[in-house]
Amino acid sequence: MNFSLSDEQIMIRDAAQEYLAESCGSEALRAAMELPHGYDPAVWQSIAAELGWCALPVAEAHGGLGLGPVELMLIQEQAGYHLLSAPFFASACLGTSLLSLCADDVTRSDWLPRLAAGEAILSASLPSLGSDRHAGAGESWWQPELSARQEDGRWVLEGDVARVPQADVADRLLLTAWVDDDLALFLVDPDQPGVTLEPLQTWDASRRFCRARLSGAGAGRCDAPGLSEGLRQVVARVRLYLAAEQLGAAQRCLDLSVSFVQERKQFGRPVGSFQAVKHRCAEMMVRIEGCRSAVYGLAALASGKASEAEVRHEAAGARALATETLRYCAGEAIQLHGGVGFTWEYDPQLYFKRAQASAHWLGEPESLWAELAEQLLPVESAESRA
Amino acid sequence: MNLDPSPADEIFRAEIASWMAEHLSGRFAVLKHRGGPGDEDAYPALRREWETELAEGGWIGVGWPVEHGGRGLSIEQQVIFHEEYARAGGPGRMGHIGEGLVAPTLMAYGTEEQRQRFLPGIREGRVFWAQGYSEPSAGSDLANVQTRAWREADGSWRVKGQKVWTSLAHESEWIFVLARSEPESRGRHGLSFLLLPLDQPGVSIRPIRQITGSCEFNEVFFDGAVAAAGDVVGEPGDGWAVAMGLLAAERGVSTLGQQMHFAHELELVMKAARELGRDQEPLIRDRIARAWYGLRVLRYNALRMMSGSATSLGREGLIYKYAWSNWHRQLGELAMDVLGQQADVPAEDFDRLRLQQIFFFSRADTIYGGTNEIQLNQIAERGLGLPREPRG
Numbered sequence: 153m154n155f156s157l158s159d160e161q162i163m164i165r166d167a168a169q170e171y172l173a174e175s176c177g178s179e180a181l182r183a184a185m186e187l188p189h190g191y192d193p194a195v196w197q198s199i200a201a202e203l204g205w206c207a208l209p210v211a212e213a214h215g216g217l218g219l220g221p222v223e224l225m226l227i228q229e230q231a232g233y234h235l236l237s238a239p240f241f242a243s244a245c246l247g248t249s250l251l252s253l254c255a256d257d258v259t260r261s262d263w264l265p266r267l268a269a270g271e272a273i274l275s276a277s278l279p280s281l282g283s284d285r286h287a288g289a290g291e292s293w294w295q296p297e298l299s300a301r302q303e304d305g306r307w308v309l310e311g312d313v314a315r316v317p318q319a320d321v322a323d324r325l326l327l328t329a330w331v332d333d334d335l336a337l338f339l340v341d342p343d344q345p346g347v348t349l350e351p352l353q354t355w356d357a358s359r360r361f362c363r364a365r366l367s368g369a370g371a372g373r374c375d376a377p378g379l380s381e382g383l384r385q386v387v388a389r390v391r392l393y394l395a396a397e398q399l400g401a402a403q404r405c406l407d408l409s410v411s412f413v414q415e416r417k418q419f420g421r422p423v424g425s426f427q428a429v430k431h432r433c434a435e436m437m438v439r440i441e442g443c444r445s446a447v448y449g450l451a452a453l454a455s456g457k458a459s460e461a462e463v464r465h466e467a468a469g470a471r472a473l474a475t476e477t478l479r480y481c482a483g484e485a486i487q488l489h490g491g492v493g494f495t496w497e498y499d500p501q502l503y504f505k506r507a508q509a510s511a512h513w514l515g516e517p518e519s520l521w522a523e524l525a526e527q528l529l530p531v532e533s534a535e536s537r538a
Numbered sequence: 539m540n541l542d543p544s545p546a547d548e549i550f551r552a553e554i555a556s557w558m559a560e561h562l563s564g565r566f567a568v569l570k571h572r573g574g575p576g577d578e579d580a581y582p583a584l585r586r587e588w589e590t591e592l593a594e595g596g597w598i599g600v601g602w603p604v605e606h607g608g609r610g611l612s613i614e615q616q617v618i619f620h621e622e623y624a625r626a627g628g629p630g631r632m633g634h635i636g637e638g639l640v641a642p643t644l645m646a647y648g649t650e651e652q653r654q655r656f657l658p659g660i661r662e663g664r665v666f667w668a669q670g671y672s673e674p675s676a677g678s679d680l681a682n683v684q685t686r687a688w689r690e691a692d693g694s695w696r697v698k699g700q701k702v703w704t705s706l707a708h709e710s711e712w713i714f715v716l717a718r719s720e721p722e723s724r725g726r727h728g729l730s731f732l733l734l735p736l737d738q739p740g741v742s743i744r745p746i747r748q749i750t751g752s753c754e755f756n757e758v759f760f761d762g763a764v765a766a767a768g769d770v771v772g773e774p775g776d777g778w779a780v781a782m783g784l785l786a787a788e789r790g791v792s793t794l795g796q797q798m799h800f801a802h803e804l805e806l807v808m809k810a811a812r813e814l815g816r817d818q819e820p821l822i823r824d825r826i827a828r829a830w831y832g833l834r835v836l837r838y839n840a841l842r843m844m845s846g847s848a849t850s851l852g853r854e855g856l857i858y859k860y861a862w863s864n865w866h867r868q869l870g871e872l873a874m875d876v877l878g879q880q881a882d883v884p885a886e887d888f889d890r891l892r893l894q895q896i897f898f899f900s901r902a903d904t905i906y907g908g909t910n911e912i913q914l915n916q917i918a919e920r921g922l923g924l925p926r927e928p929r930g
Contacts, residue, residue, distance in 0.1 A: 154540045155838075155845035161539070222539050410922050425925035430918035431911075437921055438857045442835050445854060449838030452539040469831030518824070525823035528830055529808065 155452065157222070164208075164223050168230040171203060176234040178499050181358060184237045189321050190360040191237040199238060200270025206244045207268040209252070214264035221389060225396040225451040232400030235358040235506055239273055242317035245393040247274030250326050253389075254337055254382040259374040263324065263339075275322035277313045277364075278387060278514065279335070294383065298329035298366060300336060300373070307373050308346075309338060309366045315513075319349050319362040327364075327371075328383075335383075337375035344370060356509035358502060385460055388467035391514055392450050395467075395474035398510055399440070399447050402478045405485035405503050406436045412489050423490075432488060436481050443477040446470045465527050472520035475511045482507040541841075551618050557595055558626035566591065571892070573630030574799055576899030578754040582632070582709050589633045589663030597623075598637055599661045606645055606653065607661050613844055620795030624802070632709060636660040636667035638792060640714060647731075647772040647780045656712075656733075668736065670701035670715035670758060671781065678912045681726040681778065685760065687717035689774075693767030695719075695732055697740070697760040703906065707743045707756040710736055715760070716781050719774050729777035733769040740764060750898045793840045796862070800833055803869060803896055806889050811876045825872050832865045856921045860913040863903035870897035 157165070175195055176184075184192045200206045208223050210216020217223075224245060231240055248267050251260060251274060266272040279296040298311035309329055319325055325340045325347075342349060346369030349362040376382065410433055413424030423429050450470045454463045485500040486493035493500045515523070543551070562570060566588055572580040592598055601616040602608020611619065631637070641660050644653050659665030676682040685699025697717050707713065713736050720728030734741070740763030745753035772780040808826060811817040817826075839854050839861065846852040873893035874881040885891040904910045918924040 155841040157539060406922075410924065414924065422925060427915070427927065430922075430924045431914040433922055433924060434914040434917035437853070437917055438860055441853050441857045442839065442861055445839035445842055446831075446835045448539070448842065449541075449834070452541045456540060456542040458541070466831070466834060469827070469834065473831065473835070521824045521827040522820070524831060525827040528826060529811070529817040529823055531818065 155448070157226075161222055161226060165226040165230065167203065168205070168227045169233075171198070172230050172234045172236065176236055178502075181235055181237060181502070185357040189318070190357060191239065195236075196238040196240075197270075199240060204270075205240065206248070206270045209244060209248050210264050210268035211252070214260065214268060216264065216268040220451075220455040221392055222448075222451045222455050224393060225447060228393045228396035229400040229403075229447070232397030232402075232506075233404045235401065235404075235502055237358045237360075239275065239318040239321055241359070241393065241397065242275045243267065243273045243322070246278075246317065246390050247276045247322075247326060249386050249389050249393075250276045250278070250337075250383075253386050254376060254379055255326070255339075255374045256376045259339055259372070266323075272323040273318070273321055274324050274326060275316055275319045276326040277316045277328075278383065278390070279328045281387070281515075294328065294335050294380065296328040296330055296335060298327055298338075300329040300331050300338060300371070303368075307338060307371045309340065309369045309371045311366055313364040313366070315352070315361045316349075316364045317359060317361050319364055320351055320360065325364065326374075327366075329371075331373075335375075335379055336373055337379055338371035339374050340366070340369060340371045346370060354509060356502075356505035358506055359509065381460075384464060387514065388460070388464045389454065391467040391471040392447065392454060394510060394514060395443075395447050395450070395470045398474035398478040398507075399443050401503050401506055402436075402440050402443065402474075402481040405478070405481040405500065406433065406440055408499055408503075409433060409436070409485045409488040416490070429488065432484055436484055439477045439480060443470075443474055446473050461527075465524055468515065468520040468523045471515060472517040472524075475507075475517050475520075478503075478507040479511060547614060547618060550615055551622055554597075554619055554622035555626060557597075558622060558628060561591055561595060562626055562628065569629035570627035571629075571799075571802060571888075573632075575630070575902075576750060576754075576895040577752075577892070578630055578705060579752050581629075585629055585632050586663075586666075586709070588629060589631070589666075591663075593661060593663035598633065598663055599641065599657075602641060602645070602657075602661075606641070606657055617794045617844070620792050621798050624795040624798030627802070632666055632706065633660065633663055634792070635669050635706070635710075636665065636712075639669065640667050640712075643714075643731075643771060643780060643783060646783055649768075651768060652733075652771065665712065666706065666710040668704050668707040668710040668713040668756075668758070670704060670713050672703045673700060674702055678909055680781075681729075683716055683718050683729055685715065685717045686721070687715075687719045687730055687732060687765075688721075689719075695730075695765040695767070695770065697732065697734065697763045697765060699760050701758045701760075702746075702755075704743075704756045704758045705754050707736065707758050708745065712736060713741075713758065714771070715765075716777050719777075723775075726778035728775050729781070730774045731771040731777035731780040732765040733771065734760075734763055734765045738763055748899075749901065750895060793843070793858075793862075794837070797833065797837055797840065800836075800862075800866065800869070803873075803892065804829055804833060806893055807869065807873045807876055810873070810890060810893060814876065814878070814880070816876055816878070822872075822876060825875075829865070829869055829872060832868075836862055836865060853921055856917050857913075859908060860910060860917065863900075864910070866896070866903050867900040870900040873897055 205227055207216045208219045212218040267274055279294040297313045298309050300307050300309050325342055327338050327340055329336055329338055346367055348365040352361045413429050414422050416423050447470055450466050482504040489498055489500055492498045573585050599608035600611045600619050604610040637660055673684055675684055687695050687697045689695055713734055715732050716729055717732055718728055719730040740761050742759045744757045746755045747753050816822050839858055842854040874897045915927055919926050
């Protein structure tokens with residue numbers, strides 16, 4: 153049992169930290185948010201092609217580095233710290249995980265090498281997981297937003313997907329749809345008449361989303377056997393990566409606040425010397441370090457021999473905790489900055505908006521805690537109780 | 539990062555589990571899950587015998603170096619020992635102050651003669667120790683020690699003053715005391731770390747009745763009590779350094795054993811919720827899920843602490859006391875809310891009574907060993923580099 157990062161992992165983290173600090177500071181982010189797609193293509197070029205981050209999670213057989221959740225988690229923590237606006241989460245975390253764990257061999261062989269090389273961007277949307285507590289212990293089902301049918305020997309998709317991250321720059325989209333009563337996975341080229349992408353004007357401009365309207369859109373069915381189980385694994389991993397991002401963002405909220413309260417003077421002394429202020433900062437650190445233990449622990453668990461069920465339960469907890477931690481820290485950052493914390497010019501608002509935008513995605517805290525509770529205290533059906 | 543146990547660790551785990559199953563039985567069976575914080579006055583005589591049983595099994599001083607008579611186990615193995623001890627319901631340790639605090643202090647600061655004289659009694663589970671830090675005027679301000687010590691012509695020490703919050707003093711043979719040996723000194727200067735037998739005319743012990751009605755803590759009064767010439771640890775006047783070294787030893791590997799006790803308590807909460815039919819209430823379920831995951835987080839936090847540097851406290855170490863004590867306090871509140879009206883009356887069933895004890899006793903968790911407020915000061919100052927509190 154060992155909780156230390158390897159030398160290689162430390163190197164990956166430090167390189168990410170260094171690159172992002174240099175190229176993705178607050179000014180660069182604010183400039184990127186004004187660009188047509190909300191990020192700087194040169195940054196994406198560096199990340200994807202030169203630094204090789206997109207190759208990290210791809211198997212070596214497909215031209216990747218075959219590294220595990222720990223490495224991707226470390227990058228995501230740094231990405232969150234700087235609110236990286238390039239489509240790294242959408243493509244390398246979400247799209248690549250879904251492709252790797254759920255797609256058939258042909259599709260994986262076709263696309264994973266391009267993703268690893270940073271030549272293609274793959275975005276995706278996961279179906280939400282509905283459940284009815286009173287239907288019986290642990291019963292739940294996927295709820296995709298699309299339906300599929302076959303027309304002249306090809307698959308055609310219908311329906312709207314409410315939120316697809318950075319779909320406007322994706323080469324392909326991986327989407328789930330109903331085929332009669334079955335769930336299926338489809339690879340969709342967004343550049344066709346049957347697909348309309350509507351960029352959403354979100355409060356959080358540091359990560360763009362599109363609504364995707366599909367009407368007679370051609371698609372390739374690509375699910376491997378065991379799609380439902382595969383999706384559960386994807387959800388757990390993507391929750392980890394999103395939690396890591398939230399952890400990094402929360403850390404930034406604390407760092408911004410600590411440096412501000414050391415500079416800002418009132419009553420002839422730095423406001424950071426008042427115990428009321430110190431304790432608020434300390435409370436943030438307590439929550440952030442707890443969150444870090446949670447996220448690192450989950451990444452280590454997901455890299456080891458733990459059962460998928462165990463990883464899934466802890467992923468629900470880590471994700472709920474990370475959401476609550478970031479929401480708390482972003483709010484505290486505004487409060488601790490005083491009046492300027494409320495302005496456009498200072499950065500806390502950016503983190504406050506990201507906190508909101510990432511809170512409900514892939515499970516909001518209330519439903520995540522309920523999901524965990526279901527494992528600990530299974531709901532008994534009415535019959536077994538009587 | 540690797541959380542998977544090695545085959546050797548698994549074998550060691552099984553060895554402890556089977557030893558515990560075999561020995562924590564028969565007349566010792568009543569001790570299961572007893573004698574922990576809030577319950578330290580349970581079966582003191584039998585728990586003394588249990589200490590001897592443990593010693594004979596070779597389970598005292600598992601982490602001490604071999605040259606001091608210990609087993610020299612690795613950190614991982616010590617963790618496994620503490621976890622399995624707790625998982626089996628191993629009773630609260632009467633000898634933990636001697637084993638976990640006094641012995642490491644003597645190894646680091648004591649003389650060879652002191653080690654030879656004191657370590658065997660601790661390792662054999664025969665001699666029990668109490669600690670004498672806090673005083674009525676030295677709580678959070680631990681260095682504000684008023685207890686005085688002076689040297690007699692024959693080299694022996696005399697001690698006059700009062701210590702407070704001394705657990706198990708009436709069950710112990712020895713006490714270590716931080717006393718002011720340089721009359722005009724202030725704060726952390728001029729203190730000495732002395733070892734005294736408790737059974738002597740100059741020492742009197744008065745139990746403190748606490749919130750639960752039971753008495754685990756004591757006041758200890760010293761009126762010219764004697765410490766032998768050879769029973770000062772470290773240099774006279776250097777007691778603060780010795781005491782601080784000892785507090786560092788306190789945040790050791792037993793943390794994971796403590797968490798195993800917490801896990802048992804959480805199971806009791808869940809059991810009560812099921813028995814009372816409250817396990818289907820959404821708000822109770824939400825709180826149980828949070829408690830369960832909170833404990834997982836504490837575990838990962840402790841594993842982080844253990845893989846960090848052994849000498850300095852990392853960020854995860856700085857927040858740990860605040861994190862676990864507040865988690866535990868909330869568990870106590872959850873336990874009482876699950877019991878509802880049944881929490882009003884002391885329960886006859888010990889599993890239920892235990893939940894009530896947690897509720898009351900966990901109020902001490904956020905006070906002793908550095909209050910929440912002191913913890914936050916330290917986190918802000920040491921962890922974040924914010925300005926230090928002004929001192930009088």
